[in-house]
Amino acid sequence: MDLHTVAEVISPAAPGMWRPGDAWLGGGTALFGEPRPSISRLLDLPSAGWPALTVRDGGVEIAATCTVATLFARLKEHEIVGQCCHSFLASFKIWNVATVGGNLCAALPAGPMISLGAGLGGVCTLLSGAGERQVPVADFVTGDGQTVLRKGELLRSIFLPAGALTARTAFRRGSLHRYGRSAVLLIGLLESDGGLRLTVTAATRRPWVFRFDGVPSASELKETLAAIPFDAYTDDVHGQPAWRQHVTGHYAEEIRTELSA
Template sequence: MDLNTVVEIRDARLPAPWRPGDAWLGGGTYLFSEPQPRLRRLVDLSRTGWTPVRAHPDGSLEIAATCTIAQLSRYGKGLTAQAAPLFEQCCRAFLASFKVWNMATVGGNLCNALPAGPMILLTAALDGECLLLAQDGVRRRVRVADFVTGAGRKDLGEGELLRSVTLPARALGCRTAFRQASLYGLGRSGVLVIGALDPVDHSMTLTITASTLRPVRLWFPLPPGAADLRAALRSAVADDEWFDDIHGLPAWRRHMTFRLAEEIRRELGRETR
């Protein structure tokens, strides 16, 4: 779609004051998908040259906001970490063509903050931390699970930029289980759930998106029993926090979340009574 209110595209490598009507341009797959009447200028990140995925000496991975889904998929296929399968599983959770894969970015998926965002699920489940850069140069770090605060809402100030997301080595070493549900074979995700079992202390996390307005991440010191898991889910997600749109009613999303969470509990943990 043409954005006929935009009168200028600025290279992000050339500093300039932020002004009303500005927006960051990454892949643009969402930005150009519908009218953006408030926009006057786009600040283009495509030529920043940021390394898509960088492995640090401590074993952590830093994913640039400009990393495309296609680049993340290719990197994940060569990753030897225990949690490596999650990369491709979450990339495949997109309702998108190969053309979108080659343009859509990890940062864009997080900043859109849509409940069905699979990059939100991936990075929240692996205890990711966002690096945010303000216009005055101030840097701050926010956990992905806290960065997305609701459907379309995120902890991002005016002109603030999501630079990257870092996944810690310990999370990458977890054994994981992935579940997805949709009303249709090729439909948008209505429920996304990831479980992760820590090999060090045997604690378990369960992360939910798509069925809820925001990512929900539960931590258990040991794999819980079925009753404890259900109680934790009921406590973590209020009745009005189940998402409601054409891709699934709240009651269906809640039911499927509980069902898939139980499947993951059985897969990752031993049966307890």
């Protein structure tokens, strides 16, 4: 879709350049997906030349401008990465343009990069003219289309801990249709201390993360999931809240059973 109100593109762009009417441009697959009459200028981030992936002590830093195709090619040996990438259900054309950061910033419940980052305990680095700050991916998205980003702030990268990338995981994804958008997506992860991390996404407007000291009993798991308010479940053409709530419980039990084996 044409953004007919855009009069200027700044390339490359950097923190501190933002002004009212601006929008940060990554791959643009979400940005150009609907009318945005309030935008008059685009700040181009890919031209900044950030390395797509950087191995650091204790994990991997993924640039917000890293494309889905690059992420999959570089980290496909980690099964959970491939599972989340394929949850886009998008063609190779989208994979080669859509960015990891763009998927997080769009903050759609079905965003699979949100699922990956929250499920693996990832941490976002946010930049602005005033400096930088770190926010867990699980806390970055606050609602459908809503994030903690402040005016002028941008998402620079997502750090994934090495321990989480190599941990044993269980993945469940559900949709009303075979090739439909994710309506429920759960990730279970066995932590090094024997604890279990269960992340609920897609079914809810924001990620919900639960941690257990060990693999919980079926009753403990059910009681814990009851902490998600009914009105926190997404309600749209891809699934009603009651159905999403039921499937969430079903998949959570499957994950519990799988990881306890």
